[in-house]
Amino acid sequence: MLCEMCKKNDAVFYVTKIVNGNKQEIKLCEHCAKKFDGFNFVSEMGIISPFSFQNILSGLMDYIGESHKNSTDTDVSCKKCGMTLREFKEKGLLGCSECYENFSSTVYPVINRVQGKIEHVGKIPKKCGKDIIEKKRMDTLKQELQKSIALEEYEKAAEIRDKIRKINNEGSEE
Amino acid sequence: MRGVKNNMQNWLECEDEPDNLVISSRIRLARNIKDQPFPDKLSDEKARSIVNKIEDALFSSSHMKDEFKSVYLWREDKNSRLSFVEKHLVSSKLVENDLKSAFIVNSDQTVSIMINEEDHIRLQCISGGLDLDQILDCSNKIDDLIEEKIDYAFDEKIGYLTACPTNIGTGLRASVMIHLPALSMNNQINGILNTLTQVGMTIRGLYGEGSGAYSNLYQISNQVTLGISERDIIANLKAVVNQLINQENLSREQVLTNCRYEIEDKIFRSLGILKTARIIDTAECLKLLSNVRMGVEMGIINNINKKVLNYLLVNTQPATLGKMFDNKLSTKDLNIKRADYIREKLK
Numbered sequence: 001m002l003c004e005m006c007k008k009n010d011a012v013f014y015v016t017k018i019v020n021g022n023k024q025e026i027k028l029c030e031h032c033a034k035k036f037d038g039f040n041f042v043s044e045m046g047i048i049s050p051f052s053f054q055n056i057l058s059g060l061m062d063y064i065g066e067s068h069k070n071s072t073d074t075d076v077s078c079k080k081c082g083m084t085l086r087e088f089k090e091k092g093l094l095g096c097s098e099c100y101e102n103f104s105s106t107v108y109p110v111i112n113r114v115q116g117k118i119e120h121v122g123k124i125p126k127k128c129g130k131d132i133i134e135k136k137r138m139d140t141l142k143q144e145l146q147k148s149i150a151l152e153e154y155e156k157a158a159e160i161r162d163k164i165r166k167i168n169n170e171g172s173e174e
Numbered sequence: 175m176r177g178v179k180n181n182m183q184n185w186l187e188c189e190d191e192p193d194n195l196v197i198s199s200r201i202r203l204a205r206n207i208k209d210q211p212f213p214d215k216l217s218d219e220k221a222r223s224i225v226n227k228i229e230d231a232l233f234s235s236s237h238m239k240d241e242f243k244s245v246y247l248w249r250e251d252k253n254s255r256l257s258f259v260e261k262h263l264v265s266s267k268l269v270e271n272d273l274k275s276a277f278i279v280n281s282d283q284t285v286s287i288m289i290n291e292e293d294h295i296r297l298q299c300i301s302g303g304l305d306l307d308q309i310l311d312c313s314n315k316i317d318d319l320i321e322e323k324i325d326y327a328f329d330e331k332i333g334y335l336t337a338c339p340t341n342i343g344t345g346l347r348a349s350v351m352i353h354l355p356a357l358s359m360n361n362q363i364n365g366i367l368n369t370l371t372q373v374g375m376t377i378r379g380l381y382g383e384g385s386g387a388y389s390n391l392y393q394i395s396n397q398v399t400l401g402i403s404e405r406d407i408i409a410n411l412k413a414v415v416n417q418l419i420n421q422e423n424l425s426r427e428q429v430l431t432n433c434r435y436e437i438e439d440k441i442f443r444s445l446g447i448l449k450t451a452r453i454i455d456t457a458e459c460l461k462l463l464s465n466v467r468m469g470v471e472m473g474i475i476n477n478i479n480k481k482v483l484n485y486l487l488v489n490t491q492p493a494t495l496g497k498m499f500d501n502k503l504s505t506k507d508l509n510i511k512r513a514d515y516i517r518e519k520l521k
Contacts, residue, residue, distance in 0.1 A: 081211040093292065096211040097327035097335040111332065111339045116374070117401025120333030122344035126318060128208065128325045135330075 003029035057092045060110060061085075078102045138167060181308055182284040185262075185351075186488065188302020189481040193471050195419050196304045197351040197391065197484070198262070201313045201408070204336045204345035205295040208325040212337040213274060213290040221274035221290045222248075228289050231323035232278060238319075242280050242287075247272040253501045256493030262300060267291050285316065292337045293345075295320065304415065306348060306408040333400060343400025348408050350415045351380060355390040355468045356425035357418075363392070366418070374398035375414055388460035389487070390468075394418065426472060441469035445478075449520050453506070454513045459490050478520070486519055 003011045009029035016025050077084045079102060083095030088107075094100065100107055112118050124133050141164050148157040185198035206212060213221055225246070233239045247255055247269065255272060258264045263283060268275045268291040278287040288296040297320075299313045327335040333343035341347070357363060367377050380391035394415055396407045429437050444465035447454075454462075467483050469475035488494055490512050496503055499511050 081215045083215065091214070092339075093214055093337045094212065094339070095215040095337075097206060097208065097329075100329065100332065100335055107339060111342060111400065114340055115343065115398055115400040117398075118332065119401055120329075120331060120343045121401060122333060122346070122403045123314070123317075125321050125326045125328050125334075127321055129328055132328075132330045 001027055003027065003032050005029070005032035057110065058089045060113060061089050061106060076103070134167070138164065141167075181305075182282075182299060182301035182312055183303070184282045184284055185300060185302040186484045187481055188484070189479045190303060192480060193473070194303065195353050195422060195471060196415065197353060198300055198302055199304050199306050199309055199350045200262075200298060200300040200348070201306065201309045202299075202347045202349075203295075203297040203313055203317055204293045204334065204341045204347075205297065205317070205320070206327040206335055206337070207294050208327045210294065210327075213271060213292065213294060214337065216274065216290070218273045221271075222276075224294055225274075225276045225289045227324065228287070228295060228320065229278065231320050232287065232316075234323060242278050242285075244276055244278050246276045248274075248276075251501065253493045253497045257491075257497050260491035260494045261488055264288055265291055265296070268296070285312070287316070287320075293341070304350060304412065306350075306412060307405075310348075310404060310408055340397070341399055344402070344404050344407065346399055346404050346407055347395055348411050349393045349395035350411060351391055351393050352415060352418060352422075353390055353464065353467055353471065354392055354418065354422050355464050356429055357422050358390045359429075360425055362421075362425075370394065370414065371397070373410065373414065374402075375411065388457045388464070390464040391487075426468075430472070438474055441465050441472075441474055445469065445475065445520075448516050450517070451513045453509045454516065455505075455509050456490065456492060456512075459512060459516070460487075463487055463490075482519060486516060490516065 001011045003009050004027050006029060009031060011027035011029055013028040013030070013033040014025060015028065075084060075086065078095055078099045080098040081095035083099050085103060085106060088094055088099070088103065094103070094107070108118065124136070126133075141160055145157055145160045145164065148154070148160060188198070207224065207227070210216075210224065213224075216224065225244075229244055232242065245258070250258075250272075255269045258277070259266050259269055261283070263279060263286050264277050265288065268277065268288045271290055275288070275290040277289060279285065284299060284301055286298045286300070288298065297313055297316055299309045299316075301309050329335055334345040336342050336345055354363070357366070363377065370377055374397050375394060376397050377392050377394050380389050380393060394411065396411055399407075402410075444462040448459075448462050448466065463483060463486055466475060466478065467480075470478055470480060470483065489498065492508060495512055495515065496508060498515070499508075503511065
């Protein structure tokens, strides 16, 4: 029997994987079996990678925990859904949207590490995000106003000021 | 809601330029309903009421009712459920939740709204080719339509709230399925993975982590979902995919220059086996289909179109094949049926 990887040497290692009753076999020579170990081997055989989010999460949380001693009490639970920190650590999933607030001291550092950032800049839902869209628009206008003043572009600044006034007036009329 | 009528094309039917290495592109939006626990924390009964709630929101216009239909996973048999995964209509996580989950799919199967996967709503739009902008437009339209009736869980600072922090922010995962046989042959996939990770993206084999090893089909997708806009995510993905296409084509040219006869031999032998074999397992089938696909892409084989290969790819998967013949076939009988089916289609 030839090695299924290099198709040159004789296969001496027989690896069998059974998942949900489906049997799969791979036969390897000594050389390829060595090359094929650890991470590679696992992924080639289709077994779930040991580097899934759930698996590295607990390590991450322990690490974060060192700097936030008081927040790592794993029996703390969410007032809304009853989810505990321990459960989150094991499954990598939160129980409800309020978990983000109730576990903020643990979850935010995790988000920061996983995503690299902590500020949403994408789509905002039209209906329930209406106020947020308005607020973001106002913030941008105010920033632009500051910028034009700093650059001594007073005409542009006046334009922006009028825009802001208009929005404020519309708001108060409602 | 005529706006949802889209220009997306069922990826199986897609046979435009034969040298296109991209098989399909997909965008998935994760959304949750405000003030409801995420699916894992819901009882089956409560979860099914969420299914109804989303159906009501979506089917409020009669046009949508004609165009879409619901499939409740708790009413389907095992092979049917797995077959939905093999056809890329749903994720395997949705099938794991089969007592709670459902999906709503349109007639050409380009839109699938998964309910009670990891999140209440996983809106997936999938189309042949690499037109991610078009797909994003379509996703947004359906997302807006649902949001007219349903309040989403959303936070000003961290965006759409999802069960897993890896999806938070935009909730958007864009992925492109691409055929990379020459790069796989040269063992360059791990190198690609290392590089992609540095730019917030990842690569994995089709049908789960490891099967890229057989089919040479890989999904490239974004990992980072927060702090970047939807358009920027897909722009980055497109840039990376185009780069990979260039690399793959370069590798193929090299192979052609150095060992033209060997590669042509490999391609035509693969076609020969597929056309004549009497018993064939999934792994061998994927491997040979990849060789033939490469032959079509390189213009070495001219009389087979991609549509045939796409259907063979999906319909030779165990659950889909089993469903076509007999759900109770043993693995050996299934391997015989698979060979029969392939010979018939390549006649």
